[in-house]
Amino acid sequence: MTQSSGPRPRLDVRGAVDLSALARPSTPPGAPGSVPVAGSYVVDVDEAGFPALVQSSTAYPVVVLLWASWSEASTALAAELSSLADEDGGRWLLARIDAEANPQVAAAFQAQSVPTVVAVLAGQPLPLFQGSYPREQIRAVLDQVLAAAEANGLTGRVATTHEGDEPEPEAEPALPPLHQAAYDAIERDDLDGARQAYEQAMRENPRDAMARAGLAQVGLLDRTRTADLHAARAAAAAAPADVQAQLLVADLDVLGGKVEDAFARLLDVLRATTGPDRELVRVRLVDLFEVIGGDDPRVQAARRSMAAALY
The missing domain is CATH 1.25.40 (Serine Threonine Protein Phosphatase 5, Tetratricopeptide repeat)
Known part of the structure; x- marks a missing residue:
């Protein structure tokens, strides 16, 4: 996933998606168990990868599916969303999160049941729907998410996870060494290591706003992890x-x-x-x-x- 070297952009997406057209959820057929194999624009995320997932939403929309292995609706919806992600060719990323294996992430999204679908735009969650819906209704909701993202400048493309004819995305500027160390530590769920890296960055440059924000975010993750x-x-x-x-x-x-x-x-x-x-x-x-x-x-x-x- 793409990582940003600058401060996280802010936007207000309240009311950006009209969910009134969603009909009563249907329960499509499917077999309980694992979700389908990830497609080109699909990633499976756990708690350790959650901060990087949020950061990637500063470049393009991320649609999060919270699922459970016992839920037939989850497996069916995962297949539908994966197909729609391929259809849109990298305009958004589908992130699948096992709600039972990652309860802290499920709590962060305040998911009350599975499947739950939430969009993340520039680090801000936008609840979409719970349960399963016909493809055309999901398509309409995703179109509104993409319109809200475009209106706020989130027009990046997801790098495909499979080889293909698409050109490689341009490399982003490298993070400063201590910031990269902190980012890597968060990726491996080493919050103490991330804190030490950001604190060292602050000692070297007390005006480092990115390090100050990073310290605050690490503190929030640490306080809420259990x-x-x-x-x-x-x-x-x-x-x-x-x-x-x-x-x-x-x-x-x-x-x-x-x-x-x-x-x-x-x-x-x-x-x-x-x-x-x-x-x-x-x-x-x-x-x-x-x-x-x-x-x-x-x-x-x-x-x-x-x-x-x-x-």
Whole structure:
């Protein structure tokens, strides 16, 4: 998958895809078991490869299929989406994720059942549908995803995984050595190694914005790697004054794309706390601002609210 050497672009895709035309899900025939062999524009992703998958969505749309081996609908939908990905010739990438083998990723997408299909555009998740639908309805939804991607400049092409007549994509500029080391560490699920590489980059250049954002993202992944979304929400609801419980739910919300919910939760806690607890919440807000990006309007609005609450 393509990796970007610059800051992750931000965009707002809310309302970009109209799902009203989807009829009641059908249950196509199929045999439970493994999904079909990957096609030219299909990858199988686990938790270790998830950060790279998100990064690739800054070049082209990624359509994520969360599936399970026992689900007939999953295997049938995997075959349909693979065929559509081939039909579109690299305009988007199909990423298949075994929800049972990778529960943290499933929690990040807040998947309640399988199959679940989510688009990722420039790092932001866009829920599409759950269950199985006729090919023509899926085609219509994918066309809207592609239109939203094009409107936001995500017009890259996926490099085919098979040999063919298509030209090789242009090589992207190499990452700085420490950034590449951090990226490679994340790929192998070595978050400590990634953190050390980014910290060294910050020591060498305190103004390295990419390293600062990378540190924030690694921290978010580390804090949520063993968290269970439903248990975390239940704990936070049962103990509204438990600052750590509220912080964890906010982290999971950011990971799942519910950025405004996360900020609203932490701002409410900030207003209700004093002393060390308030400072803890302030630091976490600043950290999550780095994850999302300072040019994001949701960050700008939350930053103003934080300043009003503090001063």
